[in-house]
Amino acid sequence: MTKPTVFLVDDDASIRDALSLLLSLKGMRAQVFTSAEAFLETYQPDWRGCLLTDLRMPGMSGLDLNQSLRQRGVSLPVILLTAHGDVATARAALKSGAFDFLEKPVNDELLMDVLTHAVERDAQIHRATTQRSETLEKTGRLTQREREVLVLLSRGLQNREIAAELQISPRTVEVYKARMMEKLDCRSLADAVRMGLALEQEPAAGENEPDRPVPRLDA
Amino acid sequence: MKDRLRSDKAAGLQPMPSHHSLTADGALALAYLLGYLLIEAISFAQPIVKFGVTPLNPQTGLTLALLVARGPRWMPLSVLAAFASEVLVRQTPAPLVELVASAVWISVCYACLAAFLRTYGGDDYLTSLRSSIRLAVGVILTGLVAALGYAGFLVLGDSLPVESFWASAERYWVGDINGMLLLTPLLLAAPRWRTLVAPLRERRWEVLAQLAAVSLSVPLVGGIAGIEQVRFLYPLFVPIIWIAVRWGATGAMLALLAIQIGLIAQVQQSQLPVRFIDLQFLMLTMNLTGLLLGAAVTERAKALSELATRASELRALLAVAPDAVLTADTAGRLRSANDFARALFGMPVAAINNGTAPTLHALLPGMELLGSEGRATFAGRRSDGSSFPAEVAWVQLVAPSPAGTLAIVRDATTRRLAETQARERETLVARTMRFAVAGELASSLAHELNQPITALVSYLRASQILAAPVAAGEPRLGETLGKAAREANRAADMLIRLRDFYQGGGGTPSEVSIATLLRGVMESLGDRLRASQVKVTESVPEELPMIQTDPTRLEIVLYNLLSNATDALSDTPPGGRHIALSATCNDGILSLAVDDSGPGVPPEGLPLLFEPFNTSKPDGMGLGLAISRSLLKAQGGDLSYRRSVRLGGASFVATLPVGPAHSPST
Numbered sequence: 115m116t117k118p119t120v121f122l123v124d125d126d127a128s129i130r131d132a133l134s135l136l137l138s139l140k141g142m143r144a145q146v147f148t149s150a151e152a153f154l155e156t157y158q159p160d161w162r163g164c165l166l167t168d169l170r171m172p173g174m175s176g177l178d179l180n181q182s183l184r185q186r187g188v189s190l191p192v193i194l195l196t197a198h199g200d201v202a203t204a205r206a207a208l209k210s211g212a213f214d215f216l217e218k219p220v221n222d223e224l225l226m227d228v229l230t231h232a233v234e235r236d237a238q239i240h241r242a243t244t245q246r247s248e249t250l251e252k253t254g255r256l257t258q259r260e261r262e263v264l265v266l267l268s269r270g271l272q273n274r275e276i277a278a279e280l281q282i283s284p285r286t287v288e289v290y291k292a293r294m295m296e297k298l299d300c301r302s303l304a305d306a307v308r309m310g311l312a313l314e315q316e317p318a319a320g321e322n323e324p325d326r327p328v329p330r331l332d333a
Numbered sequence: 334m335k336d337r338l339r340s341d342k343a344a345g346l347q348p349m350p351s352h353h354s355l356t357a358d359g360a361l362a363l364a365y366l367l368g369y370l371l372i373e374a375i376s377f378a379q380p381i382v383k384f385g386v387t388p389l390n391p392q393t394g395l396t397l398a399l400l401v402a403r404g405p406r407w408m409p410l411s412v413l414a415a416f417a418s419e420v421l422v423r424q425t426p427a428p429l430v431e432l433v434a435s436a437v438w439i440s441v442c443y444a445c446l447a448a449f450l451r452t453y454g455g456d457d458y459l460t461s462l463r464s465s466i467r468l469a470v471g472v473i474l475t476g477l478v479a480a481l482g483y484a485g486f487l488v489l490g491d492s493l494p495v496e497s498f499w500a501s502a503e504r505y506w507v508g509d510i511n512g513m514l515l516l517t518p519l520l521l522a523a524p525r526w527r528t529l530v531a532p533l534r535e536r537r538w539e540v541l542a543q544l545a546a547v548s549l550s551v552p553l554v555g556g557i558a559g560i561e562q563v564r565f566l567y568p569l570f571v572p573i574i575w576i577a578v579r580w581g582a583t584g585a586m587l588a589l590l591a592i593q594i595g596l597i598a599q600v601q602q603s604q605l606p607v608r609f610i611d612l613q614f615l616m617l618t619m620n621l622t623g624l625l626l627g628a629a630v631t632e633r634a635k636a637l638s639e640l641a642t643r644a645s646e647l648r649a650l651l652a653v654a655p656d657a658v659l660t661a662d663t664a665g666r667l668r669s670a671n672d673f674a675r676a677l678f679g680m681p682v683a684a685i686n687n688g689t690a691p692t693l694h695a696l697l698p699g700m701e702l703l704g705s706e707g708r709a710t711f712a713g714r715r716s717d718g719s720s721f722p723a724e725v726a727w728v729q730l731v732a733p734s735p736a737g738t739l740a741i742v743r744d745a746t747t748r749r750l751a752e753t754q755a756r757e758r759e760t761l762v763a764r765t766m767r768f769a770v771a772g773e774l775a776s777s778l779a780h781e782l783n784q785p786i787t788a789l790v791s792y793l794r795a796s797q798i799l800a801a802p803v804a805a806g807e808p809r810l811g812e813t814l815g816k817a818a819r820e821a822n823r824a825a826d827m828l829i830r831l832r833d834f835y836q837g838g839g840g841t842p843s844e845v846s847i848a849t850l851l852r853g854v855m856e857s858l859g860d861r862l863r864a865s866q867v868k869v870t871e872s873v874p875e876e877l878p879m880i881q882t883d884p885t886r887l888e889i890v891l892y893n894l895l896s897n898a899t900d901a902l903s904d905t906p907p908g909g910r911h912i913a914l915s916a917t918c919n920d921g922i923l924s925l926a927v928d929d930s931g932p933g934v935p936p937e938g939l940p941l942l943f944e945p946f947n948t949s950k951p952d953g954m955g956l957g958l959a960i961s962r963s964l965l966k967a968q969g970g971d972l973s974y975r976r977s978v979r980l981g982g983a984s985f986v987a988t989l990p991v992g993p994a995h996s997p998s999t
Contacts, residue, residue, distance in 0.1 A: 126784045126787075126788070128784070128785060128788035129784060129787055129788045129791070131788070132787070132788040132789075132790075132791035132792045132795065133788075133791050135791070135792070135795045136791045136792075136794055136795045136798075139795050139798040139799065140798070170780070172940070195787075197779070197780055197783055218783055218784075218786075218787040218825075219783065219786050219787040219789075219790040219791075219821065219822060219825050220787065220790070220791070222790075222791070222794040
């Protein structure tokens with residue numbers, strides 16, 4: 115996990131210099147790249163933050179870069195810097211999953227606003243991804259019976275109802291529940307229920323799989 | 334005798350085929366000899382006077398016909414014929430030397446005449462007055478020389494008394510003239526007898542009446558008047574002149590032949606004491622009259638028919654002429670006007686005849702001021718008072734036609750209109766092109782300047798932040814930096830407005846047929862393509878869908894692409910300069926490809942191909958392709974380059990969506 119950074123891609127040296135200066139003064143970390151190709155070459159999956167790229171560049175354009183990242187499953191938010199009037203291109207960019215676009219010359223307050231939002235979004239995505247992988251990792255330790263108890267519990271069923279559903283005694287349900295809470299490292303029942311919901315949303319949850327692979331971010 | 338003469342004529346017919354084979358020549362020679370001797374035998378069997386002199390010497394006509402048809406080199410044959418007849422038929426009581434000499438003399442005379450006629454006689458003695466006069470003069474003069482010689486030889490050989498020299502020579506002379514005038518033209522015309530008698534069938538009854546007149550006139554005249562009075566024979570001229578007037582010399586000579594044979598037969602049978610010399614001169618007069626009158630009539634008929642042909646051709650020409658043709662007298666009064674002229678000026682058909690037509694000066698005011706001949710454009714006046722641009726060429730009519738003016742008038746309205754439209758379209762294209770150039774300039778300027786402005790604005794904001802701690806003592810610093818940033822932003826806004834102004838300009842989209850549009854572009858480039866010797870092949874299906882676009886902008890694109898292709902071919906040898914234009918439509922996208930057989934775009938030129946201010950031409954701006962691409966993109970299309978598969982050079986493909994164009998970005 116690294117500190118959120120604004121990755122700035124522009125072929126114009128002055129713009130790279132000016133924007134990175136501005137960003138650093140506004141308290142943001144900035145890393146600059148001279149082209150889309152250069153960014154793709156050095157990109158690491160654990161990079162957090164957002165990508166601010168010029169639209170019109172020789173070689174790979176900003177739009178191409180965005181598409182390339184989406185194809186690789188990279189969730190890093192992309193903000194496109196367009197010349198004024200490139201609305202059609204900007205619309206196409208949003209359709210293909212870009213976070214936002216900004217017209218040059220860029221208003222610094224608007225820029226900071228968009229960048230902050232983008233970084234937050236990235237963090238959110240990252241958190242969700244991390245949490246999910248943790249949940250999966252923990253629920254992986256559960257036995258079949260414990261898992262079933264967790265799922266039914268998160269559906270809001272009482273101990274008695276769970277016992278009837280699983281055709282076991284309420285007492286046994288209590289035992290499973292306690293063991294499950296311990297395995298999941300939960301301090302409260304609410305935590306366990308949240309995990310149970312996440313587990314249910316997981317498609318084709320494998321049975322007794324000790325380790326579900328964490329979704330990879332890089333290609 | 335009549336039948337025999339016909340057979341002689343038939344004998345004369347055979348030698349005429351153009352290729353003279355040896356067999357045919359032999360047959361001709363034999364036929365000539367036999368014919369000659371036969372005529373001689375008939376004449377001599379009933380001689381009027383000594384030495385076989387007849388009023389008519391047909392054998393001389395036969396000889397001259399042979400020599401004219403086959404040339405003087407056949408002279409030895411005529412010598413042989415003359416000698417043989419003297420020895421075999423006449424058995425002339427003269428020394429052999431004398432007979433040979435006279436035969437040679439006569440033959441030489443007629444061979445000379447034949448040589449003269451072959452060179453100067455013309456084609457046909459029956460249809461040309463000029464030819465027939467030469468024949469007549471030649472025959473009379475040569476006949477005289479021959480006759481004097483013949484009689485001279487007889488006197489020298491003591492076969493003829495000196496005192497009858499003149500009388501013999503004279504009779505011999507006139508007899509020869511008659512024989513030649515009558516027979517030679519007929520024999521020479523014999524190969525064409527089918528075409529000559531063809532018109533006779535059309536007027537059968539008249540021909541029968543003329544035949545009757547000919548066959549009755551001789552016995553009639555002879556019966557009533559008796560032949561002793563030659564003056565009563567003059568009515569015989571009547572049928573001859575009638576026939577000559579109707580059928581020309583051919584008919585006249587045939588009639589003369591029949592009449593004269595009949596006359597001789599009657600004279601011989603009746604044994605009437607008609608004066609021989611009178612009869613001879615009557616025949617001579619008849620022959621000359623028939624030949625010359627007939628030839629003159631034929632010639633006149635031919636001239637009249639040629640005139641009629643020309644007149645009818647002229648009428649047809651005037652009727653179909655795509656221009657108005659008018660003639661007027663010196664006062665300007667219209668004498669004639671063709672249908673086109675009447676329609677053009679709105680004149681009623683009868684106007685010229687009843688004198689209500691306006692004068693030429695009223696139709697084309699100002700023409701008379703420019704002289705009697707010329708070429709100019711006037712305002713033509715129609716009868717309803719309206720006017721039109723009239724291109725006029727006029728000349729003065731001179732004798733033999735009545736003095737006046739002939740004018741050819743062309744209505745230039747349509748052409749003027751087409752020229753105006755073409756000019757207007759070119760102006761529109763040029764204006765749109767200028768607008769597009771300015772738009773491209775503004776666009777690239779805006780883009781290029783926007784970069785430093787963006788940096789500038791960011792630097793200024795950074796400066797404001799940096800200055801914040803130190804600016805406590807000087808509040809105007811932050812304020813000033815803010816003002817600077819605002820000004821930079823204003824500059825950027827102005828650039829954008831400038832670009833938008835030009836990009837928004839141009840025509841409104843309409844339904845456009847690609848085929849029609851291409852035709853227009855090809856027309857305006859036609860001269861240049863022809864001058865550059867470029868062969869253009871088009872494959873543009875007529876059934877392509879209509880597209881919704883601004884035609885002028887698309888015209889500019891096509892014009893640019895074709896113009897580039899033409900320039901690219903300048904280093905290619907003329908024979909190999911090809912441009913292929915093709916259009917296809919797939920999935921709602923219309924593609925227009927312009928391929929050329931030039932060198933194509935070099936690889937190093939590709940990255941910047943569509944960038945503005947990038948050109949390979951010494952005098953180019955480097956905006957053509959950039960503008961074309963911008964224009965197409967503004968209408969939802971694109972322009973791309975590839976190497977031409979068909980022609981090996983460059984291939985530019987313009988694409989446009991079919992149906993409503995995407996709203997152009999602003």
